[in-house]
Amino acid sequence: MANILIVEDEAGISSFVSKGLKAAGHLPTVAATGQDGLHYALTGGYDLIILDIGLPDLDGYQVLERMRGQGVSTPVIILTARSSVGDTVQGLESGADDYMAKPFRFEELLARVKLRLRAETTAGPSLNQLQVGDLIMDLPRHQVTLSGKIIDLSAREFALLEAFLNHPGQVLSREQLLDRVWGYDFDPNSNVVDVYVRYLRRKIGNGWITTVRNMGYRLSEPTNSHDRK
Template identity: 65%
Template sequence: MSQILIIEDEPRIASFVAKGLRAAGYSTHVEDTGIVGAQFAVSGDFDLVILDVGLPDIDGFEVLDRLRGQGLTTPVIMLTARSSVTDTVAGLEGGADDYMAKPFSFEELLARVRLRLRTDPGTAASATVLSHRDLSLDLRTRRATVDGREVDLSAREFTLAEAFLTNPGQVLSREQLLSSVWGYDFDPGSNVVDVYVRYLRRKLGTARFETVRGMGYRLV
């Protein structure tokens, strides 16, 4: 399982990213300051770093400079409220592997995380097909099949199904699914998760997705 370090001082964003990545099968650790975050990063225990620019002590550019200055080659994806070309160029020229402006969708962040980790054959992200019993998802072609029969899923339905197949048998809360599939800026009071689970039941099989009362849903 890939280990991802999140250096982000906004609790809501840090929680959203961490929950979503865990639902996608990654292990996460969060730090909210640049100095401590850099210390954790250089330990070498992480496969990827998600780094915010606007940190309370030293900014993300300084953190990145420290990491690259110590020879750390771990992929770094920078997050920032700044979207100017100057800042983007500064981040990339400073050694960042990718650069995303806030607000962002979790789907896009997850795609970029997978891209940076794809070269590691030991990660879940490198798998091109997720399977559970007679249900399969091809992550490369974005096709779903049930007992060898192709089923048409929308992009959102596919991402939701992927969250379940990454964690078969595990109860996923509505909050986890909301943050990992729809993003941190989506209304937490929405019933969109329940609606889309109904869509998946209709297309992939009612008995496949179990409701765990008061907790969430589980792929059985």
């Protein structure tokens, strides 16, 4: 299951794509404007972005260029009514990974989504170590160290920290964390994520994981040495 951002201002199209992705087992989020799409892309920790060009404020090219300019490397599939060679070239040169013209068949879009996600998955496991500052996770050894000291984590704490380390500096919602770590549908009454975040904070220090109100949690290196373990 992948977290996929759909940036599309036509409600009929975004609903159609969203329902199809849900049926395929993914977790879609819809943004109807370029500004909202850019905000989500910069903070949401998505696995893939489906981006329209003709948006009501920032156009898709601007969204893409600003994303790439701020270091967001998430794969992007442009889905747009603009189908000229010039538009295709501009999209790819702006940093898109694929370009698909409307009207489209959902089966083809889903095939391209699978291809991009598979490419990311294939590239990802070659990394044996995740690191933010002096917080290091050794994946093959299933070991975490902080400033050279081994941190004893349960399997669930390790999986939660891995989710954060895979998206440093990005906000992950409770829904995303539940999906990635626990693997079941989001229950708005569950506080299991909050409980395990507290467990992690006790073990690695309060300064590493910050709460972003009404959005979720973000892991980043503490600027204050007092906040380190």
